[in-house]
Amino acid sequence: MKKINKWISMEEALEGIQSQQSIMVGGFGVPGTPFTLLQALAEKKLNQLTLIKNEANEAGMGISNLIEAKMVTKLITSHLGLNSTVIKMMNNNEILVDFFPQGILAEKIRAGGAGLAGILTDIGIDTILSRDKEIIMVDGKKAMVEKALRADVALVHAAKADRAGNLVYTKSARNFNPIMAMAADIVIAEAEEIVETGEIDPDQVHTPAAFVDRLVAINEITREYEVLESHVIQK
Amino acid sequence: MKKINKWISMEEALEGIQSQQSIMVGGFGVPGTPFTLLQALAEKKLNQLTLIKNEANEAGMGISNLIEAKMVTKLITSHLGLNSTVIKMMNNNEILVDFFPQGILAEKIRAGGAGLAGILTDIGIDTILSRDKEIIMVDGKKAMVEKALRADVALVHAAKADRAGNLVYTKSARNFNPIMAMAADIVIAEAEEIVETGEIDPDQVHTPAAFVDRLVAINEITREYEVLESHVIQK
Amino acid sequence: MSYKNKIAKRAAEEILPGQVINLGIGLPTLAMEYLPENMPVMIHSENGILGMGKPCENGREDRNLIDAGGSYPEVVTGASFFDSALSFSIVRGGRLDTAFLGTLEVAENGDLANWIIPGKFSPGIGGGMELAQKAKRLIITTTHTTRKGEAKILKRCTLPLTAKECVDRIITELAVVDVTEAGLELKELAEETTLDEVIQKTGAPLIVPHDREASFPRF
Amino acid sequence: MSYKNKIAKRAAEEILPGQVINLGIGLPTLAMEYLPENMPVMIHSENGILGMGKPCENGREDRNLIDAGGSYPEVVTGASFFDSALSFSIVRGGRLDTAFLGTLEVAENGDLANWIIPGKFSPGIGGGMELAQKAKRLIITTTHTTRKGEAKILKRCTLPLTAKECVDRIITELAVVDVTEAGLELKELAEETTLDEVIQKTGAPLIVPHDREASFPRF
Numbered sequence: 047m048k049k050i051n052k053w054i055s056m057e058e059a060l061e062g063i064q065s066q067q068s069i070m071v072g073g074f075g076v077p078g079t080p081f082t083l084l085q086a087l088a089e090k091k092l093n094q095l096t097l098i099k100n101e102a103n104e105a106g107m108g109i110s111n112l113i114e115a116k117m118v119t120k121l122i123t124s125h126l127g128l129n130s131t132v133i134k135m136m137n138n139n140e141i142l143v144d145f146f147p148q149g150i151l152a153e154k155i156r157a158g159g160a161g162l163a164g165i166l167t168d169i170g171i172d173t174i175l176s177r178d179k180e181i182i183m184v185d186g187k188k189a190m191v192e193k194a195l196r197a198d199v200a201l202v203h204a205a206k207a208d209r210a211g212n213l214v215y216t217k218s219a220r221n222f223n224p225i226m227a228m229a230a231d232i233v234i235a236e237a238e239e240i241v242e243t244g245e246i247d248p249d250q251v252h253t254p255a256a257f258v259d260r261l262v263a264i265n266e267i268t269r270e271y272e273v274l275e276s277h278v279i280q281k
Numbered sequence: 282m283k284k285i286n287k288w289i290s291m292e293e294a295l296e297g298i299q300s301q302q303s304i305m306v307g308g309f310g311v312p313g314t315p316f317t318l319l320q321a322l323a324e325k326k327l328n329q330l331t332l333i334k335n336e337a338n339e340a341g342m343g344i345s346n347l348i349e350a351k352m353v354t355k356l357i358t359s360h361l362g363l364n365s366t367v368i369k370m371m372n373n374n375e376i377l378v379d380f381f382p383q384g385i386l387a388e389k390i391r392a393g394g395a396g397l398a399g400i401l402t403d404i405g406i407d408t409i410l411s412r413d414k415e416i417i418m419v420d421g422k423k424a425m426v427e428k429a430l431r432a433d434v435a436l437v438h439a440a441k442a443d444r445a446g447n448l449v450y451t452k453s454a455r456n457f458n459p460i461m462a463m464a465a466d467i468v469i470a471e472a473e474e475i476v477e478t479g480e481i482d483p484d485q486v487h488t489p490a491a492f493v494d495r496l497v498a499i500n501e502i503t504r505e506y507e508v509l510e511s512h513v514i515q516k
Numbered sequence: 517m518s519y520k521n522k523i524a525k526r527a528a529e530e531i532l533p534g535q536v537i538n539l540g541i542g543l544p545t546l547a548m549e550y551l552p553e554n555m556p557v558m559i560h561s562e563n564g565i566l567g568m569g570k571p572c573e574n575g576r577e578d579r580n581l582i583d584a585g586g587s588y589p590e591v592v593t594g595a596s597f598f599d600s601a602l603s604f605s606i607v608r609g610g611r612l613d614t615a616f617l618g619t620l621e622v623a624e625n626g627d628l629a630n631w632i633i634p635g636k637f638s639p640g641i642g643g644g645m646e647l648a649q650k651a652k653r654l655i656i657t658t659t660h661t662t663r664k665g666e667a668k669i670l671k672r673c674t675l676p677l678t679a680k681e682c683v684d685r686i687i688t689e690l691a692v693v694d695v696t697e698a699g700l701e702l703k704e705l706a707e708e709t710t711l712d713e714v715i716q717k718t719g720a721p722l723i724v725p726h727d728r729e730a731s732f733p734r735f
Numbered sequence: 736m737s738y739k740n741k742i743a744k745r746a747a748e749e750i751l752p753g754q755v756i757n758l759g760i761g762l763p764t765l766a767m768e769y770l771p772e773n774m775p776v777m778i779h780s781e782n783g784i785l786g787m788g789k790p791c792e793n794g795r796e797d798r799n800l801i802d803a804g805g806s807y808p809e810v811v812t813g814a815s816f817f818d819s820a821l822s823f824s825i826v827r828g829g830r831l832d833t834a835f836l837g838t839l840e841v842a843e844n845g846d847l848a849n850w851i852i853p854g855k856f857s858p859g860i861g862g863g864m865e866l867a868q869k870a871k872r873l874i875i876t877t878t879h880t881t882r883k884g885e886a887k888i889l890k891r892c893t894l895p896l897t898a899k900e901c902v903d904r905i906i907t908e909l910a911v912v913d914v915t916e917a918g919l920e921l922k923e924l925a926e927e928t929t930l931d932e933v934i935q936k937t938g939a940p941l942i943v944p945h946d947r948e949a950s951f952p953r954f
Contacts, residue, residue, distance in 0.1 A: 050534055050556045050594070074782040074819070077799045100819070101859075125859035127760075128805060133858060148781060148862040149823020153395065156820045160388065160601070161608025161650060163424035166398040169827070169865055172899040174851075182417060184428055189398035193419055205799070210558075210594040216484055217799040217816050218782050224818045228609055244593035249451055250485050251596035252818075254566045256536045256558060256611045273796040277805045279764060280793065285753055285775045285813070309563040309600070312580045335600070336640075360640035362541075363586060368639060383562060383643040384604020391601045395820070396827025396869060404608070404646055407680040409632075440580070445777075445813040452580040452597050453563050459599045463828055479812035486815035487599075489785045491755045491777060491830045508577040512586045514545060515574065 049243060052211040052261040056086045059234050059260045063087065068096040068197040070155065070230055071109055072223035075101065075128070078215065079108045080203040080236045081270040083262065087201070088112055096120040098155070098197055100148065100222050105131035107270055113141060122195070124148040147175075150192055152225055158196035159228025159257075165192050200230030204253070207237035208244070211258030212251045220252065227253045234260045238267065284478060287446040287496040291321050294469050294495045298322065302433040303331040305390065305465055306344055307458035310336065310363070313450065314343045315438040315471045316505040318497065322436070323347055331355040333390070333432055335383065335457050340366035342505055348376060357430070359383040382410075385427055387460055393431035394463025394492075400427050435465030439488070442472035443479070446493030447486045455487065462488045469495045473502065519689035522706065523657045525550045526687050526735050527616055530655055531557055535613040536566070536606070538647055541585040543616050543657055545571050558594075560612060562643040564603045567595025584643065604643065608650045615651030617644055619658045621673045624720040626683040626695040628656065629675035648679035660688035660717050667719030669693065669700065690714050692735065699723055705732040738908035741925065742876050744769045745906050745954050746835055749874055750776055754832040755785070755825070757866055760804040762835050762876055764790050777813075779831060781862040783822045786814025803862065823862065827869045834870030836863055838877045840892045843939040845902040845914040847875065848894035867898035879907035879936050886938030888912065888919065909933050911954065918942055924951040 060083075063069070069087075073079030088111050095118045102123060103110045112118050113132050120142040126133050136143045146154065147169050157165050166189040170176055180191040202223040205216035213235055215223055227233050235253075240263050295318075298304070304322075308314025323346050330353045337358060338345045347353050348367050355377040361368050371378045381389065382404050392400050401424040405411055415426040437458040440451035448470055450458055462468050470488075475498050517525070524546035531537055531551060538560045539547050548570045551557065559568040562584040569590035572578070577588035606612055619630040628648050632638040648654055661667055669686060685703075686693040691714045692704035701723040705714060711729040715722055726732050736744070743765030750756055750770060757779045758766050767789045770776065778787040781803040788809035791797070796807035825831055838849040847867050851857040867873055880886055888905060904922075905912040910933045911923035920942040924933060930948040934941055945951050 048533070048556060050558070074803075075801050075805050077782075077801055123859060125861035127858040127861065143859075145857075145859045147860045147864040148819065149827060149865045152819040152823055153397065157400070159609050160605040161402075161610065162388065163401040163403060163419040163422065165392070165400055166426065166429075167827075168398060169868055170860075170898075172896060173864070174895045175860075175864075180417070182415070182426065184398040184426065187398065191401065191417065191419065194401075208594060212594060212596055214484075215816075217797065218780070218784055218801055219799040220484075220816055220818050221783050222819050225820050228605055231610075246596075248567070248591060248595045248597050249449075249455075251598070254596040254598060254602070254606070255594060256560070256566055256606050257609075267798075271798055273798050273807065274805070277801070277807065278793065278796055279790050279806060283752070283775060285777070309584075310582050310586050312563075312582055358640060360642035362639040362642065378640075380638075380640045382641045382645040383600065384608060384646045387600040387604055394828050395824040396829065402608075404649055405641075407677060408645070409676045410641075410645075443813060447813060447815055450597075452578065453561070453565055453582055454580040455597055456564050456600050456603075460601050463824055466829075481815075483786070483810060483814045483816050486817070489815040489817060489821070489825070490813060491779070491785055491825050492828075502579075506579055508579050508588065509586070512582070512588065513574065513577055514571050514587060 049209065051209045052258060053209050053240055054260055054262065056262050059262045060086055060090060063090065063199055065092040066094045067199060068098065070197040070200040070226040071097060071099040072202040072221065072226050073099065073108065074218065074221035076271065076274055077217065077219035078203050078221045078223050079103060080201045081108055081268065082264045083201045083234060083236050084108050084112065088115065093117050094119045096122065098122040098195065100124050102126050102129045102132040104128050124151050152222065154192050154195040155229045156225040157194035159225055162194050164194050167192055195229065197230040198232065200226040200233045202227045202233065202235045204235050204237040206239045206241060206246065207235055207261055208241050208246050210243040211255035211261055212246050213253035213258060214246060214250060215252050224253050227257045232259050233257055236262050236264050238264050284444065286444045287493060288444050288475055289495055289497065291497050294497045295321055295325065298325065298434055300327045301329045303333065305432040305435040305461040306332060306334040307437040307456065307461050308334065308343065309453065309456035311506065311509055312452065312454035313438050313456045313458050314338060315436045316343055316503065317499045318436040318469060318471050319343050319347065323350065328352050329354045333357040333430065335359050337361050337364040337367040339363050359386050387457065389427050389430040390464045391460040392429035394460055397429050399429050402427055430464065432465040433467065435461040435468045437462045437468065437470045439470050439472040441474045441476060441481065442470055442496055443476050443481050445478040446490035446496055447481050448488035448493060449481060449485060450487050459488050462492045467494050468492055471497050471499050473499050519659060520546060522689050523687055526692065527655065527657050530614060533557060536560055536611055538612055538615040538651065540615065540617045542618060545587055560606060562603055564598050564600060565591065565595065567592045604646055607646050610652065612651045614653040614655060615647040616655050616657050617647060619656050619668065621668055621670055621675050622656050622683055622686055623670050623673045624700045626681040627673045628678045628682050629673040630678050632676050634676065645678050648682045653684045654682050656683050656686045658688055660690040667717060670719040690717065701725060704735050707734045738878060739765060741908050742906055745911065746874065746876050749833060752776060755779055755830055757831055757834040757870065759834065759836045761837060764806055779825060781822055783817050783819060784810065784814065786811045823865055826865050829871065831870045833872040833874060834866040835874050835876050836866060838875050838887065840887055840889055840894050841875050841902055841905055842889050842892045843919045845900040846892045847897045847902050848892040849897050851895050853895065864897050867901045872903050873901050875902050875905045877907055879909040886936060889938040909936065912941065920944060923954050926953045
């Protein structure tokens with residue numbers, strides 16, 4: 047019998063991804079951003095996408111390329127501090143941006159992945175964030191209803207994968223990747239290294255194969271993945 | 282400067298644990314149950330404890346010893362299928378038992394650890410479980426409010442720990458341990474092996490040191506930790 | 517072949533290559549025996565395993581590795597271990613292709629009741645409610661009747677439900693029955709039984725799509 | 736010493752051995768320089784690090800390892816990496832001893848406003864709201880006034896809040912001020928300033944517990 051093998055070509059991996067879909071994208075800054083998948087996605091010339099990502103990368107990088115190319119109608123995110131280009135587009139109403147507290151964004155995504163309807167939290171309860179939120183009382187304290195968040199597609203970046211789809215992340219490149227890998231109908235992972243199934247210690251798998259639908263190899267660690275010289279502190 | 286060292290004696294580890302407290306206990310069956318901590322706890326002759334554990338171990342083992350010794354007023358659990366002694370005590374009103382679906386019990390504990398007020402779920406929505414629950418509508422569908430669960434103390438079992446309190450679990454002995462280690466005011470871990478800080482790969486830590494308050498070494502893998510002959514299928 | 521083995525053997529045929537499967541409590545050991553050697557399937561166990569294998573060879577049991585029923589399994593190449601929250605995220609998050617569960621009662625609309633007999637039997641809930649409600653396909657493996665000979669397949673469940681309208685297929689030692697929009701449809705007959713016996717032992721109307729008993733696929 | 740360095744140096748004194756600390760964006764690099772060598776402290780970074788160290792030596796940057804502000808840190812012995820959900824569980828779950836945040840405004844009741852100037856500035860929320868609301872101790876590190884010389888420490892915040900009544904201590908280049916039940920209490924004065932200057936540049940009444948300016952601890 048054949049072994050499970052999810053490693054396919056980039057063309058197969060992106061098959062069926064359409065305009066108007068919602069797409070989660072892993073990464074916090076450069077580490078963990080699936081630049082290779084995003085580059086291939088950018089070439090598909092889709093539009094009216096909803097993207098979900100911690101931030102918008104920086105101008106000219108990662109999802110910022112898709113946003114700058116007007117492929118994105120809405121961005122669900124936590125912070126755009128390092129991307130003045132997207133901030134300008136937001137201020138000019140060229141893109142709709144929904145902000146959430148970073149950990150609440152993570153919990154909404156995780157709740158989607160965990161098949162929950164939502165979470166209850168007091169984060170932002172005394173702020174303008176609570177304005178449009180349903181508030182209920184839990185043990186005498188106010189809590190906001192934050193709905194679970196799922197997407198049609200998730201794009202994640204792993205340091206290592208096996209052919210069955212088990213993923214391992216490294217260092218701060220883990221971030222949103224494991225929770226997004228739980229929370230989409232089609233989960234596509236790019237990996238820097240793809241090994242034979244069985245080579246990853248079962249105790250050290252970060253994302254079990256059950257969550258991963260499609261797997262591509264990164265042929266080259268391109269410039270985008272490398273250290274950003276502008277963030278290096280010269281001493 | 283001194284390094285962080287949470288490895289202490291059993292006496293120090295259990296200091297301050299009192300009657301009437303709530304105690305989470307890791308483990309699913311034998312694997313991951315902190316038998317050494319439970320044995321020491323049983324010797325403290327406390328009473329009116331509330332225990333939170335996936336199941337009640339089996340008669341004469343683990344938390345069943347505490348329950349049989351009438352130290353426990355209430356048990357929050359998922360299933361007692363393998364412990365007819367505790368089922369009898371439940372039926373005789375010698376102990377109050379709150380049952381939750383296993384994964385919802387896990388999510389309630391995790392929510393406690395994650396500082397959420399609770400979760401929203403449709404599990405059990407069409408059953409008698411929903412009777413006493415607050416129901417709200419989320420996107421047109423009914424969802425039950427399940428409150429976050431925290432405890433005064435958590436007792437967890439790790440395969441390996443470093444002196445700083447980073448924990449690693451093994452195989453099916455992970456189960457409820459990582460989420461309980463997040464969800465108590467005092468988290469006490471027993472470990473089969475305690476190594477110098479730095480010997481665990483930062484990518485392979487299952488429970489970061491921030492969650493662990495006290496650490497004890499298991500001096501001996503006693504009989505309770507071993508394979509249960511009654512569960513071995515003779516072929 | 518015992519009725520348990522018969523059910524397990526037929527249940528094993530429901531498992532397709534590449535799927536994520538939960539075999540419930542009790543069935544795993546038996547069903548695993550009937551899976552083709554090296555079948556590329558990922559068996560999920562509630563206590564935090566994906567890629568469970570056959571029961572251990574005697575003497576090779578690992579004290580740190582049990583299945584959700586307490587037995588000692590092997591794991592397959594490509595297995596992974598995780599905590600209980602992630603384990604049920606696989607179930608509730610829509611990543612479980614098929615779950616198998618036993619039952620006390622099952623109704624013609626797919627309602628399932630398998631966890632409590634009020635006042636008599638209630639060992640708890642375990643993972644069954646989540647498996648029943650969230651597996652993409654739910655197959656009930658059960659004896660056709662109780663030990664007393666009472667029907668377990670009913671027009672309506674009399675016991676408190678585990679989940680509503682969740683069952684897709686019922687496999688017993690006598691028959692394979694599907695839950696359809698139109699009602700319960702008889703799909704296969706066991707070699708040892710007759711159409712009349714199955715109809716008589718089933719507590720709800722059966723849609724019988726074949727003219728003659730001989731036309732039924734047998735198992 | 737620049738005002739930034741002065742604030743970072745004073746902030747570093749707030750960190751006690753064994754604590755779990757979040758240094759916010761911008762401050763980490765500077766404050767780390769003032770921590771005693773081998774201080775046993777666990778620095779948390781929102782993007783999934785516990786045990787962040789000093790900034791990397793030039794040329795030793797790791798493309799997979801940044802802090803929440805985008806800089807390239809080292810990690811200390813005993814560090815761990817985790818996902819964003821677990822990272823904020825440390826914060827909201829009560830495991831963060833002290834957080835440091837910058838601000839736009841801070842009020843005498845401890846209200847904090849540091850994330851939005853409606854119509855002008857709103858790069859998002861990031862992790863600040865959770866740090867402000869859930870750290871066991873919240874210390875604000877900020878210039879005493881805006882670039883235009885307007886007070887940042889006010890009777891009430893005029894901007895939308897980040898969190899209510901969350902601030903414990905304010906450290907500026909001029910003073911250390913505590914938020915108390917009775918109001919803002921002046922604790923220390925910078926060497927370069929006078930009591931009058933601090934009172935004049937503070938937009939809320941200060942409780943001044945010392946008779947003479949000379950009695951104040953200086954930093």
